Amino acid sequence: MKKYFQKSAKISLILVYLVIFAGAFVRLTGSGMGCPDWPKCFGYYIPPTELKELLFTPGKEYEKGQVIIKNESLLVAKNDFVAKNDFEKSNWEKYTKHEYAIFNPLHTWIEYINRLLGALAGIACFITFIISFSYWKEKKLYLFLSFFICVLMGFQAWLGKTVVDSVLSPIKITTHMLAALLIISFQIYLIYAVQNKKLAILKDHTFYKVLIFASVLTLIQIIIGTSVREHVDVIAEAGAPKILWLQNPSFSFYFHRTFSIVVLLTNLYLFTRNKKLNLNFNKINWVIGIIGLEIISGILMYYFQFPFGTQTLHVVLATILFGIQFYMLLEAKKQT
Secondary structure (H helix, E strand, C coil): CHHHHHHHHHHHHHHHHHHHHHHHHHHHHCCCCCCCCCCCECCECCCCCCHHHHCCCCCCEECCCCEEEECCEEEEECCCEECCCCCCHHHEEECCCCCCCCCCHHHHHHHHHHHHHHHHHHHHHHHHHHHHHHHCCCCHHHHHHHHHHHHHHHHHHHHHHHHHHCCCCHHHHHHHHHHHHHHHHHHHHHHHHCCCCCCCCCCCHHHHHHHHHHHHHHHHHHHHHHHHHHHHHHHHHCCCCHHHCCCCCCHHHHHHHHHHHHHHHHHHHHHHHHHHHCCCCCHHHHHHHHHHHHHHHHHHHHHCCCCCCHHHHHHHHHHHHHHHHHHHHHHHHHHC
């Protein structure tokens, strides 16, 4: 069983990143309320594809919890019943979590796929937890961490519910992202811990200390970036054209843009020091490349009115950057 542990942990990590990508795509397309209820979607395990499926239909068999749209409101079936020719109000109750009652099939299925990926990632994490019992005698930490990751995945699912119930509260969306980074950190630690990789001793402690600083900068940049995204989303949801999304940017935007220079310079220092002292941290090359792509995507969003996909790319690259830096920290810590 042990030989499958690391492979299972890697699959779980990949699936979590796919969920992050899907979540970013959901925000890009404005599909966050594509499924206005949770965990089902309009009361169905497999959501509808046409509006007529959500309209009251005489003679149709309704199950408890199924949803219809009537008078621009969501109504939920109280019990199982067969609808008569006339609408009977006593069979229904109003959905009280929020008043959002719009059906867009594209948005619905984008959000539904996002939820499916989340469920798949959760199953993968649970399988990793089951396999971790093979380390019970020699390394109980792996078992406890695998279990904690499952708990965090459950917490993420609950956060997803609160995001929908709050009609996409910016603060809850940010918390959702930070929780995902925490899950990534624990998964990367497990993947790193179980490998038997001998490393040369690092005698340059400065690199390790600056790497910690660079990782903190990345985390701050991600948090500020979500604040900028929230500001843009509010303007976009108001119906403003893309050219106006950053016409009067908030302070967080200027901070985010200027802070990117600090992030770049700090990591360039690590890059040159690694090369000069032959420290063999080859992943710093990936870090510089990703930061370059981040800057390019940021420029495209600001000067070219948010080309399709740039927002999603920007978010996903930031989480990948964080993951690589965290892995490098584990390498540097062991060497130090």
